[in-house]
Amino acid sequence: MTQQNEEMTLSDHLSELRKRLIYVLSIFILGLIAGFFVADPVYRYLTKAETAQGFVLHAFSFWDGIGIYMKIAGLFSLVITLPFTVYQIWRFVSPGLRPQERKASLKYVPYVFLLFLVGVAFSYYVVFPMALAFTSTITEKMGLVETYGMKQYFSFLFGIVLPVSLLFELPLLIMFLTGLRILNPIRLRKMRRVAYFVLIFIAVVVTPPDFISDLLVMIPLLLLYEISVFLSAVVYRKQLAADQEIESRYERADDKQHVG
Known part of the structure; x- marks a missing residue:
């Protein structure tokens, strides 16, 4: 009987975990759909720094434009989904917490979104301009013409912004x-x-x-x-x-x- 009860408990845990994952995936998909509507204004805002540097982005593939819009939509969905994901993790582990621990840990959830935005601001407005200026200076000293693909530019941008933001x-x-x-x-x-x-x-x-x-x-x-x-x-x-x-x-x- 004890072994059967343990199996039932494990089954309940797996069922609960599956339910939480479905919730997170649903929010991510909805955020992805919403991200396609904001992809264009976000793209235009993010390319201001590149315009100020005096070089023009190029598309080297028919799918570059669509691919960048999908990356922007994915990042937008990640920002929206992140606090909800943390909340679902809390819902999954909260039955094993004491009442005071359950109440205290719930307070962290809103700050997940706030700290992530602070990390995005710091990485985009501080780290990324330094990296962009440095690489452009080296390119100029080497006598090279700056011809960048939009895919490479945004991969460089997201490769800096996302890790630093998550570290926050x-x-x-x-x-x-x-x-x-x-x-x-x-x-x-x-x-x-x-x-x-x-x-x-x-x-x-x-x-x-x-x-x-x-x-x-x-x-x-x-x-x-x-x-x-x-x-x-x-x-x-x-x-x-x-x-x-x-x-x-x-x-x-x-x-x-x-x-x-």
Whole structure:
């Protein structure tokens, strides 16, 4: 009977997971459809930086224009779907959380969207112009004529903006995992050197190969990690206080029973 109940429980979990995935996929498809309507104005806005540099984008394939519109629509759908996905993850794991943990972790969901937008703004208005200016300067010094395909331009753009934007979710991810008792500030401090190495490596990869550009991206990423450790400590202290309060209640209840 016990084995059968465990199988039923596993089946219920898989069914619940499938339902959440269907919800997320449905929102992503709806966001993708809506993305096609905003693809043109977004495309025109994103090509302003390229126009200011004095070069014109070219289509080297019949599918380049459609492909770029689909990428823009996909990115738009990702932005819309991201907070909903996090909410569905919370709905899936919330039955295993304590009431106070369930309530506290739910507060993170709206900030997923906000931090992602902050990451998009930082990567597009700070990192991308530096990378574009650097590559254009090198091209000019080599005496080359700048003739870029729109596919290459947007691959370069999205290759910078998307990873940096997702990294801005690090504080919320750390807080969420701390809330689930998977991470804690003690463990994060012990792995600080490894985390610094990974973040510095990412900063070097997504920026032009010059020290100033690397530094401008590296410092915010390292600050994000330290902010994550601080927020993890805040959540951890609240957890310890809640655990101590529960233990105190049990002790008082036991004392009453002994007195009775």
